[in-house]
Amino acid sequence: MFAYILKRLIYAIPIALSVTVVSFVLVYLAPGDPLNAIAPADAPEEVIQALKSAYGLDKPVPVQYGLWLMRAVQGDLGTSIASGRAVTAEVLSAVSNTLLLAGMAALGGVLVGCVLGALAGYRHGTWIDRVATVISVIGVSIPHYWLGLVLTILFSIWLPWFPAMGAGPGGSSEWLWDTEHLRHLVLPALTLSVIPMGIITRTVRALVADMLEQEFVTALRARGLSGVAIFRHVAKNTAPTVLAVAGLQIGYLMGGSILVETVFAWPGTGFLLNTAIFQRDIPLLQGTILVLCMFFVVLNLLVDILQPLIDPRMGRS
Amino acid sequence: MTAPLVSLQNLSVQFCGNRKASALNAVNIELGAGEVLGLLGESGSGKSVTLRTLLRLHPERSTKIQGKIEVDGHDVLALKGRALDLYRGGTVSMVFQEPGLAFDPVYTIGQQITEAIRAHGAVGEAAARAQALHMLERVQIPQARRRFDAYPHELSGGMRQRAMIALALACQPKLLLADEPTTALDATVQIQVLLLLRELQRETGMSVIFVTHDIGAAVEVADRIAVMYAGRIVEQATVGDIVRTPRHPYTVGLLAATVGAEHRGQPLQAVPGAPPDLAALPPGCSFAPRCAHASERCRREVPPLESKGGHAVACWHPAQPVAEAA
Numbered sequence: 234m235f236a237y238i239l240k241r242l243i244y245a246i247p248i249a250l251s252v253t254v255v256s257f258v259l260v261y262l263a264p265g266d267p268l269n270a271i272a273p274a275d276a277p278e279e280v281i282q283a284l285k286s287a288y289g290l291d292k293p294v295p296v297q298y299g300l301w302l303m304r305a306v307q308g309d310l311g312t313s314i315a316s317g318r319a320v321t322a323e324v325l326s327a328v329s330n331t332l333l334l335a336g337m338a339a340l341g342g343v344l345v346g347c348v349l350g351a352l353a354g355y356r357h358g359t360w361i362d363r364v365a366t367v368i369s370v371i372g373v374s375i376p377h378y379w380l381g382l383v384l385t386i387l388f389s390i391w392l393p394w395f396p397a398m399g400a401g402p403g404g405s406s407e408w409l410w411d412t413e414h415l416r417h418l419v420l421p422a423l424t425l426s427v428i429p430m431g432i433i434t435r436t437v438r439a440l441v442a443d444m445l446e447q448e449f450v451t452a453l454r455a456r457g458l459s460g461v462a463i464f465r466h467v468a469k470n471t472a473p474t475v476l477a478v479a480g481l482q483i484g485y486l487m488g489g490s491i492l493v494e495t496v497f498a499w500p501g502t503g504f505l506l507n508t509a510i511f512q513r514d515i516p517l518l519q520g521t522i523l524v525l526c527m528f529f530v531v532l533n534l535l536v537d538i539l540q541p542l543i544d545p546r547m548g549r550s
Numbered sequence: 551m552t553a554p555l556v557s558l559q560n561l562s563v564q565f566c567g568n569r570k571a572s573a574l575n576a577v578n579i580e581l582g583a584g585e586v587l588g589l590l591g592e593s594g595s596g597k598s599v600t601l602r603t604l605l606r607l608h609p610e611r612s613t614k615i616q617g618k619i620e621v622d623g624h625d626v627l628a629l630k631g632r633a634l635d636l637y638r639g640g641t642v643s644m645v646f647q648e649p650g651l652a653f654d655p656v657y658t659i660g661q662q663i664t665e666a667i668r669a670h671g672a673v674g675e676a677a678a679r680a681q682a683l684h685m686l687e688r689v690q691i692p693q694a695r696r697r698f699d700a701y702p703h704e705l706s707g708g709m710r711q712r713a714m715i716a717l718a719l720a721c722q723p724k725l726l727l728a729d730e731p732t733t734a735l736d737a738t739v740q741i742q743v744l745l746l747l748r749e750l751q752r753e754t755g756m757s758v759i760f761v762t763h764d765i766g767a768a769v770e771v772a773d774r775i776a777v778m779y780a781g782r783i784v785e786q787a788t789v790g791d792i793v794r795t796p797r798h799p800y801t802v803g804l805l806a807a808t809v810g811a812e813h814r815g816q817p818l819q820a821v822p823g824a825p826p827d828l829a830a831l832p833p834g835c836s837f838a839p840r841c842a843h844a845s846e847r848c849r850r851e852v853p854p855l856e857s858k859g860g861h862a863v864a865c866w867h868p869a870q871p872v873a874e875a876a
Contacts, residue, residue: 452652455605456666456717457639459632466654544656545701 234541241537249530253305256522257298260515288314288516301519310520315512320520323505328524330400331494331501333408335486337422342429343479349430350437351468357442365434372431378492381424385496388420395419398498421497425490429482436478440471473544480536487528555757556581556604556725561617563596563603563781571828573599575781576617578855583724586751586758588772588789590765590804594825596781597761598647601727604759605638622724640670643718644727645747648734649710653702659686659713660698663720670721685716689746708739712746719750726751728760732767744770765808769793777801780826780836782852787861797861797868799841835866843867 272281285291289300304311310320346369353365389397396402401414408414444450444467453463487502494503502521509517556579563574574596581587589597602608603615606626619626622641629637646652654662663682667673673681686694689712702710711731718726728747732740748771751758762768768775769789776786777798785798796802803821823840826832835853838844847866855864 448646448648448651449654451602451607452644452646453654455607455638455644455646456669457635457637457721458665458669459635462665462669466657469656470654545658546655546703 237541238538241534245530245534249527252526252530253302253523254298256526257301257519258294259522260518261294305520305523310523311516313509313514313517315508315514315517320516323517324502324520324524327500327502327505327521330408330499331487331503334418334421334425334494334499334501335483337418338425339429339479339483339486341422342426342482343433345426346430346433347437347475350434351441351464353434353438354441354445357438357445362438365438369431369434369438372427372434374431375427377424377427377490378496380427381421381493381496384420384424400500421493421499424493424497425486429479429486432482433475433479437471437475440474441467444470469543473540476539476543477536480532484529484532487525487532554580555583555585555622556759557618557620558600558604559618559620561600561603561619562615563599563608564614564616565608565612566614567612569829572831573781573828574603575831577778577781577783579776579783581725581757581759583757584751584755586748586760586771586773588768588775589759589761589778590763590768590775591778592763592825594780594828595778597763597778598729599781600778601644601729601759601761604725604727605642605644606634636670639666639718639723640721641723642725642727643721643723644729645711645714645718645731647730649707649714650702650734652714653710655702658699658701659705659717663713663717666717667720682716682720685720686713688719689713689716689750691716707735708743711735711739711743715743715746715750719754719756722754722756724756726756726758728758730761730763733762733764740767747771765793765804777804780831781828782836782864783855783862784837784865785861785863786855786857791861795861795869797863797870798837798865799843799867799869800837802869835864 272284282291289297292300301311308321310324312318313320313323316323349365349368353362356362385397388394396417397420400408400417402417450463450467453466458466491503491507493499494501495507498504502525506518506521508514509521558577558579561574561577561579562572565571565573577596577600579587579600589600591597599608604619604621604626606629608615615627621637624633624637624641626637653659657665660679660682663685664675664678667678667681668675683694683698686698691697691709691712697705697709697713702713705713711734715731731747732743735743744767747758747760751771758771760768760771772789774786774788775792776783777792777800778784779800785792785796785801792801793805796805800821803819806819807821809818821840826836826839832838832849834847834849834851835841835844838848841848845867851866853864853866855862
């Protein structure tokens with residue numbers, strides 16, 4: 234088991250490295266110059282040059298990458314061109330907000346998806362199955378920024394139950410565990426949870442329905458196990474696949490939906506990315522993309538490590 | 551005579567999914583305590599359906615069951631809830647054809663046997679584990695302690711079938727249903743498993759219904775053989791009577807189709823034709839279309855199963871036993 238984890242960790246290193254290259258280089262492919270954003274349009278050439286060397290933009294790209302990587306490894310992602318604050322601090326604050334939102338959305342989506350999917354699988358071919366299928370299809374196909382707008386209109390304007398914007402009262406971006414902050418969380422989390430809910434429902438439904446047809450489930454019944462005990466067997470058999478799908482979905486959520494965070498002005502990574510793109514804030518953009526990609530790498534690593542713990546057929550041979 | 555342990559009375563099973571199919575038609579079987587019955591027949595003759603109906607394993611929504619099943623005083627078709635769970639595995643248990651498919655792949659052999667034991671009695675975890683280990687030793691699994699913690703995919707086919715038998719016997723059932731338990735195994739392992747089953751049956755005194763399409767295997771373990779064809783029992787007698795004086799043309803055909811040293815060099819005698827479609831059974835004897843002796847009556851009327859001296863046959867023109875003919 235230890236050797237397996239070590240192997241997975243070593244595999245993760247080249248992936249992580251290529252992620253840094255891509256997140257650094259991609260930004261240079263985009264048109265636009267960050268200096269346009271901070272220097273006045275009629276700035277003299279000397280000023281532009283001085284700014285370039287201050288931000289290290291005068292060096293060749295590979296050298297820039299090397300320097301950036303060296304600092305990034307030490308936790309320094311540079312300074313935001315637009316705000317002048319440390320990128321690491323900005324990204325971390327946004328990440329914690331997105332984590333919160335994504336965590337809630339994932340929790341809701343996966344829980345509801347599992348329950349709905351299991352019901353549909355157990356009642357395969359009945360009206361419950363059909364209702365669950367319709368819900369999941371709507372879930373995966375509805376554009377969620379549109380859903381966000383509709384929910385805002387319904388539950389924030391017509392029925393003033395929940396606030397429509399921000400992570401806390403007065404646009405505060407510091408999170409606190411109180412009802413006022415939680416109320417801000419409801420609508421964006423609900424909006425974001427719809428896609429993973431739909432995907433998990435479909436996955437679980439297919440897995441459970443297939444599992445119940447397996448000979449071993451008949452054999453479990455022939456042994457006189459109760460329905461609850463059999464469900465435990467079915468759950469443990471479906472868990473590895475559900476975990477893999479859920480991991481991927483949580484990964485997407487961590488990326489912070491640019492659209493949903495923008496609709497709700499949620500101070501997360503998606504919102505930050507959006508700002509960085511429009512301001513041509515290269516260090517901020519690179520830092521944010523890097524951190525998000527690392528999330529994916531780490532999450533996949535976690536799923537890889539967890540799966541053989543549940544499914545003995547993997548890893549033990 | 552005391553009441554038999556198992557009695558199936560006029561049991562009919564119909565599957566009504568996309569197509570209707572009559573899998574069993576008015577089957578009567580009686581089995582005494584300690585008796586071993588071999589159910590013989592080709593694919594689709596209703597052998598496995600009989601076993602699965604005995605454990606009520608068919609999906610209730612799409613299965614229509616008529617008739618009566620009594621096992622050890624239980625009215626099986628009326629069992630519900632906890633009583634049904636206790637009956638399954640406790641009174642009657644089953645050894646499946648494919649041991650590789652009949653174990654849950656993500657639990658160890660030991661966990662699964664322990665779980666089954668605990669589902670049937672107020673036994674503590676430790677006691678149940680000890681009992682499960684003892685069962686593995688009883689079915690002669692070498693290094694039982696190590697195999698206890700093995701997952702099903704880590705055992706060979708023969709080992710898995712032994713473990714399956716250990717699991718089936720863990721709660722001391724009165725009736726063991728063996729659904730072609732040796733079909734999926736190598737020839738050498740088949741004999742070992744058959745011998746093990748026979749030995750365990752003698753030790754415990756349980757009754758066994760042993761389903762097979764292999765006459766050799768049936769002769770090896772059974773006291774009595776019932777030959778099934780298209781959901782009906784066509785002949786039933788002791789092993790000796792079936793082998794020496796088969797009366798139904800189908801049984802005669804099956805016996806002729808076995809491979810033996812005395813027929814070396816001659817082409818194998820097969821029963822011509824294929825079994826009928828269960829969704830559209832002929833009005834008369836189901837075997838008539840394949841039978842050399844079929845008459846007009848055979849095609850019109852279903853022959854009843856008539857017993858004479860313990861040898862029952864459902865045929866309008868049964869072969870005459872040599873002794874009687876003389």
